[in-house]
Amino acid sequence: MLLLFMSCRRDVALERALTLAGDNRQELEYVLQHYKDDSLKLAAARFLIENMSYHFYEEEFYALPSGERYRPRLTDFPTEEAGKAHLDSLARAGCMAERHRYRDIRTLDGAFLVRNIDLAFEAWRKPWAKQVPFSVFCQYILPYRISHEYPSGLRKEMMDKFTPLLDSAGVSTPLEACSLLNARLGTLMKYKKNSLPFYPTIEETYAWGGARCEGLCDLGLFVMRAVGIPVAMDKTLWTRIDWGHNWGAVWQDGRFHCFAPREQLPGEYLPVLNGRGYLRPGKVYRSHFGLCSVPSGEESADDGYAIWLKSPLLEDVSPEYLERPVDVRVATDRIREFAYTSGQVYLCVYNYYRWEPVAMGCRTDTVCLFRQVGGDNIFIVADSPSVGQLRFLTAPFHVDAHGHIRKFIPRMDRTRAFMFPKRKRLLKRPHTLHYWDVESASFSPLEYNSTADSTQSYTDIPENALLWFTVPDRIVNQRVFYLENDSVITMNLIR
Known part of the structure; x- marks a missing residue:
């Protein structure tokens, strides 16, 4: 049978x-x-x-004015x-x-x-x-x-x-x-x-x-x-x-x-x-060439958000690579404010100027769960209330190697000063420090106190904020970070 x-x-x-x-x-x-x-x-x-x-x-090709197709070699x-x-x-x-x-x-x-x-x-x-x-x-x-x-x-x-x-x-x-x-x-x-x-x-x-x-x-x-x-x-x-x-x-x-x-x-x-x-x-x-999961929307609930992670040809093999993967459990911050909520949620990382999903998970009431994730990283959780859009359900947070969560919710009533080095090859370009504003769900700029040839100083940086120090040029690896005591903590260091 x-x-x-x-x-x-x-x-x-x-x-x-x-x-x-x-x-x-x-x-x-x-x-x-x-x-x-x-x-x-x-x-x-x-x-x-x-x-x-x-x-x-x-x-892919260039359409010539004559109507011909041309692909340079x-x-x-x-x-x-x-x-x-x-x-x-x-x-x-x-x-x-x-x-x-x-x-x-x-x-x-x-x-x-x-x-x-x-x-x-x-x-x-x-x-x-x-x-x-x-x-x-x-x-x-x-x-x-x-x-x-x-x-x-x-x-x-x-x-x-x-x-x-x-x-x-x-x-x-x-x-x-x-x-x-x-x-x-x-x-x-x-x-x-x-x-x-x-x-x-x-x-x-x-x-x-x-x-x-x-x-x-x-x-x-x-x-x-x-x-x-x-x-x-x-x-x-x-x-x-x-x-x-x-x-x-x-x-x-x-x-x-x-x-x-x-x-x-x-x-x-x-x-x-x-x-x-x-x-x-x-x-x-x-x-894989052949299916290894049920295609999204065929036999399972799907919110319609288009992302490569939903390909039925992909297999999550993270445990083969991660020495100590952790399960990320994080509570939402704003879920009860939204008229529409989905049980399908996305773990996102800040990558080349925007938050990009790196994993899919599920939400039960106010808790989002993502399995087998590499720790010591900064993430944010989102869902998709309408096709093509991400909506952030949490503040950005750091997951340590044991799965412990630290959320970056700025303390606007408590600020600190810090001097940042400018990028060496871009010293003449204007630099801007941003912090993640959880209310607007976006990076907001901060006014600098003073600027020099190779540094820029700030006095009103909110405590416990996720920060981003950038130049206007769209360049690679303008990474997010946070301040810990007198140090800049980024995730791209050897740790």
């Missing part, structure tokens, strides 16, 4: 995917028909098709400055950047999928891959994409180029293969900034020999899957510095081992994350 039930669920998932394919349905049915006499490849094809509706890519610009100059010339000519999103289920053709499946099975026969279970193969070797990059046709080329390296070395496990190949990738690509406002394709990163962390991760993991190494992409939104980061994790014997594509080998990257205080993550998520 259980097998019959599971079979029915799989049939429902497949038919749902085929229905969503619309005019592309015949391409997917071609794939299923192609493998009708090969039960294992048919199962692999079904896995891809059933999960394709959750994947997408964007076609990274290899045409030797420096970032040269690329910026070219983009400026396009803007002056009236060229506009456009993005068109496409769902895999509606656009990928059957020949592309068949070629990908056959190549994946060929790689699966290699000594380092042949002990990988079918379920692991489907998630971490079979997929044709890593994240949301434009679908690549380089799988065969990458397989032919890098498989001989592993064959000649006689590697026999995914870990050995990953370590050897990652060391080779370090000689072929490096971290590079480019001026194009587009997400890089696999082809572009490979031809240019570099990208930012997302592009490097996409290419590095794509190459590893092409040769039969089971790898996943792990990601975080930084809590102690701005922006976020992606890296790799290789599967072996039921466990994942993290590494940084082209940089740290398996076993080397985790000490880097835990050893450098500013890199210590607050949460870590693993991206």
Whole structure:
């Protein structure tokens, strides 16, 4: 009976995917028909098709006045400055950047999928891959994409180029293969900034020999899957510095081992994350090709707020990375004032000029709960009363390594003086000190008492306030902090 039930669920998932394919349905049915006499490849094809509706890519280009589409090639610009100059010339000519999103289920053709499946099975026969279970193969070797990059046709080329390296070395496990190949990738690509406002394709990163962390991760993991190494992409939104980061994790014997594509080998990257205080993550998520949770809104209550954390392809793997994760329990400050409240709440960190959700939790009455979080961080809790908006339910607070909460509710009746150093390379720019006003739920500026060449002094700083000392320029890592005795306490220090 259980097998019959599971079979029915799989049939429902497949038919749902085929229905969503619309005019592309015949391409997917071609794939299923192609493998009708090969039960294992048919199962692999079904896995891809059933999960394709959750994947997408964007076609990005400049629309020329003539109506043509133009995408600059990274290899045409030797420096970032040269690329910026070219983009400026396009803007002056009236060229506009456009993005068109496409769902895999509606656009990928059957020949592309068949070629990908056959190549994946060929790689699966290699000594380092042949002990990988079918379920692991489907998630971490079979997929044709890593994240949301434009679908690549380089799988065969990458397989032919890098498989001989592993064959000649006689590697026999995914870990050995990953370590050897990652060391080779370090000689072929490096971290590079480019001026194009587009997400890089696999082809572009490979031809240019570099990208930012997302592009490097996409290419590095794509190459590893092409040769039969089971790898996943792990990601975080930084809590102690701005922006976020992606890296790799290789599967072996039921466990994942993290590494940084082209940089740290398996076993080397985790000490880097835990050893450098500013890199210590607050949460870590693993991206899968197939579902690992119920999609938001399908079988669970959802407030409609759009956030990457709600992807049903993400798995919370924070315990694999955090030495002593804590459960954050924090009482709301203003919940009874609001006409609408949701049980779905977000743990947010101040990242590049705004509060960004880093974890999802639940609210019961006035208590919000978030599981398995990295301590010694500053957060704020929000819900979303209307689509696209966050509303703050608490004052900002610090969570220590044991889960204890300290809320930053300014004492306007008690103030103190402090002298702040200006940013060294921005001494001539005006600096402003802000404190978080819990009533307006925003940062409010404070008047300085005096300013000098390299310092700025204040005398009316509210006690127990979360502070932010900034310049008008939008620059990275203008971090929030608080004052403790005579020290500035920020979360990006090694602690």
